[in-house]
Amino acid sequence: MTRIVVDPITRxxxxxxxxxxxxxxxxxxxxxxxxxxxxFEIILRGRDPxxxxxxxxxxxxxxxxxxxxxxxxxxxxxxxxQVPKNAELIRNLMFCTQLVQDHVVHFYHLHALDWVDVVxxxxxxxxxxxxxxxxxSRWPKTSKHYFADVQNRLKTxxxxxxxxxxxxxxxxxxxxxxxxxxxxxxxxxxxxxxEWQKELVKIHAIFGGKNPHPNYLVGGVPCSININEVNxxxxxxxxxxxxxIKGAIEVVEQMYIPDLMAIASFYKDWAGIGGGLSNYLVxxxxxxTFYGDRDHYKFPSGAILNRNLNEIHEVDGKDDSxxxxxxxxxxxxxxxxxxxxxxxxxxETEFNYTGPKPPYEHLDVDQKYSWxxxxxxxxxxxxxxxxxxxxxxxxxxxxxxKEVVHEALGRLGVGVEALFSTLGRTAARGLETxxxxxxxxxxxxxxxxxxxxxxTSTFTQERWEPSSWxxxxxxxxxxxxxxxxxxxxxxxxxxxxxxYQLVVPTTWNASPRDPQGQLSAYESALIGTPVANLDQPLExxxxxxxxxxxxxxxxxxxxxxxxxxxxxRLEA
Numbered sequence: 309m310t311r312i313v314v315d316p317i318t319r320x321x322x323x324x325x326x327x328x329x330x331x332x333x334x335x336x337x338x339x340x341x342x343x344x345x346x347x348f349e350i351i352l353r354g355r356d357p358x359x360x361x362x363x364x365x366x367x368x369x370x371x372x373x374x375x376x377x378x379x380x381x382x383x384x385x386x387x388x389x390q391v392p393k394n395a396e397l398i399r400n401l402m403f404c405t406q407l408v409q410d411h412v413v414h415f416y417h418l419h420a421l422d423w424v425d426v427v428x429x430x431x432x433x434x435x436x437x438x439x440x441x442x443x444x445s446r447w448p449k450t451s452k453h454y455f456a457d458v459q460n461r462l463k464t465x466x467x468x469x470x471x472x473x474x475x476x477x478x479x480x481x482x483x484x485x486x487x488x489x490x491x492x493x494x495x496x497x498x499x500x501x502x503e504w505q506k507e508l509v510k511i512h513a514i515f516g517g518k519n520p521h522p523n524y525l526v527g528g529v530p531c532s533i534n535i536n537e538v539n540x541x542x543x544x545x546x547x548x549x550x551x552x553i554k555g556a557i558e559v560v561e562q563m564y565i566p567d568l569m570a571i572a573s574f575y576k577d578w579a580g581i582g583g584g585l586s587n588y589l590v591x592x593x594x595x596x597t598f599y600g601d602r603d604h605y606k607f608p609s610g611a612i613l614n615r616n617l618n619e620i621h622e623v624d625g626k627d628d629s630x631x632x633x634x635x636x637x638x639x640x641x642x643x644x645x646x647x648x649x650x651x652x653x654x655x656e657t658e659f660n661y662t663g664p665k666p667p668y669e670h671l672d673v674d675q676k677y678s679w680x681x682x683x684x685x686x687x688x689x690x691x692x693x694x695x696x697x698x699x700x701x702x703x704x705x706x707x708x709x710k711e712v713v714h715e716a717l718g719r720l721g722v723g724v725e726a727l728f729s730t731l732g733r734t735a736a737r738g739l740e741t742x743x744x745x746x747x748x749x750x751x752x753x754x755x756x757x758x759x760x761x762x763x764t765s766t767f768t769q770e771r772w773e774p775s776s777w778x779x780x781x782x783x784x785x786x787x788x789x790x791x792x793x794x795x796x797x798x799x800x801x802x803x804x805x806x807x808y809q810l811v812v813p814t815t816w817n818a819s820p821r822d823p824q825g826q827l828s829a830y831e832s833a834l835i836g837t838p839v840a841n842l843d844q845p846l847e848x849x850x851x852x853x854x855x856x857x858x859x860x861x862x863x864x865x866x867x868x869x870x871x872x873x874x875x876x877r878l879e880a
Contacts, residue, residue, distance in 0.1 A: 338834035342680035349657040372520035378785040378796040386783025392765040395528035404748035410790040411741040416501040424494040425484040432488035445566035478844040528767030568738040582730030582851040584833030588696035593788035610700040617703035634682040637820035652797035652809035682819040691829040692792025694737040733854040774803040
């Protein structure tokens with residue numbers, strides 16, 4: 309029996325530590341620890357609720373916009389504010405922009421390298437790579453000269469002894485299965501996606517002033533519409549948004565999805581690995597009428613227990629019996645004791661760090677071992693994210709969702725059960741991207757039609773002034789971040805924030821065990837995962853990265869000498 313430690317495991321933010329016990333080449337136990345703390349809940353106390361979005365949006369530099377969206381919704385819910393239709397459409401466009409960009413970046417830059425051997429691309433025949441590219445899509449860059457140029461750029465990295473962005477991979481690992489030509493194709497598209505992703509987020513700059521962290525506004529959106537005014541959302545800017553959406557559709561349909569399906573065809577065995585929990589949670593998002601009308605969301609809300617797609621349970625974020633956070637294994641304390649669960653409106657944020665100081669030999673997993681709290685829905689551990697969204701929508705019978713799911717499963721020659729896996733989780737992210745980029749076009753067309761019909765309203769003044777507020781009120785703002793169910797709960801007293809709690813997707817997926825000893829999504833998904841080489845636990849990375857782990861940007865993990873801890877360690 310050997311315990312392996314991977315810290316940090318994420319490719320974008322180094323705050324997640326995984327410890328796993330391996331016996332006879334298979335993971336038999338696992339522990340997920342968040343190794344950072346921010347304290348936004350404390351920072352926000354006593355502030356103007358209308359300013360909260362600007363603080364909490366900085367919880368993440370990757371999600372950039374969804375925390376602000378959840379925040380303004382929580383205040384609007386507390387104050388009974390309904391935003392104009394155009395504001396809802398613009399918020400949807402900003403949401404879709406974030407999700408599409410994030411998912412493409414995840415596939416190529418954060419997860420593909422778990423399946424693609426970059427160094428193997430050096431031995432590929434560019435002419436054969438060209439033929440492969442032409443056979444799977446109509447993407448324009450498919451000439452042998454193009455792929456030869458990419459290969460030469462890669463050779464320059466290697467010959468210089470500096471692999472740059474490709475430095476820390478487990479290249480040559482026996483579990484890489486793609487032929488060299490497929491690896492070269494993937495590397496080329498890695499570089500193309502890196503250039504493209506910065507273009508799409510210009511939509512955030514057009515409607516929100518900047519990216520990352522575009523501006524938001526309680527009661528609407530912070531932009532005016534006047535097709536003839538240079539300083540407003542005018543004809544030129546609307547046309548540019550349409551152009552960017554058209555380009556995103558081409559990237560998704562002709563590059564992302566073909567690459568995803570091609571790579572998945574070599575790894576069908578992973579349709580039986582990494583399933584983990586059998587419970588899934590979705591809050592719902594992308595309103596087609598107005599936020600709060602949950603019967604008309606593109607992403608419907610619901611919960612699935614025991615993988616029963618025939619029964620979708622209703623989810624209510626205001627029901628204090630449904631959602632609770634526990635801290636029995638987290639570095640916090642509750643006044644009522646460590647084993648009680650608190651609904652976020654009653655949430656407490658009081659630190660109680662009693663664990664080992666970094667660098668850790670290993671975590672004391674029988675005690676508190678994470679900065680993440682442990683949320684539960686009706687005391688069930690739940691997985692959130694693209695797979696949960698696709699499963700709930702599939703279970704609710706949404707035809708466009710069923711269509712793309714069945715098409716993908718048919719092309720791979722696997723059944724619906726394949727979705728409950730590491731491969732299924734990765735595929736679900738791609739399939740929802742394919743859906744969302746088309747929904748995005750629909751929201752854009754509706755916004756343009758509204759403007760042509762003379763509707764240019766983007767803000768409501770109703771209840772903006774604190775003098776119109778009740779002395780006490782509370783609200784919840786729910787959303788579906790790229791990584792899953794996100795909600796902010798606010799309590800307002802005497803026109804100031806009295807309590808504010810964020811429960812983010814990675815809190816659901818990466819949290820430690822609860823008082824009943826139930827594992828969360830990361831820990832559960834690792835059980836049964838094979839590990840061929842303890843020094844290079846590539847398989848562990850595949851399963852964890854399929855969730856797209858992301859913890860809030862800020863404090864990284866350093867040892868006392870100031871060195872960033874990044875190595876894999878083995879402990880017998």
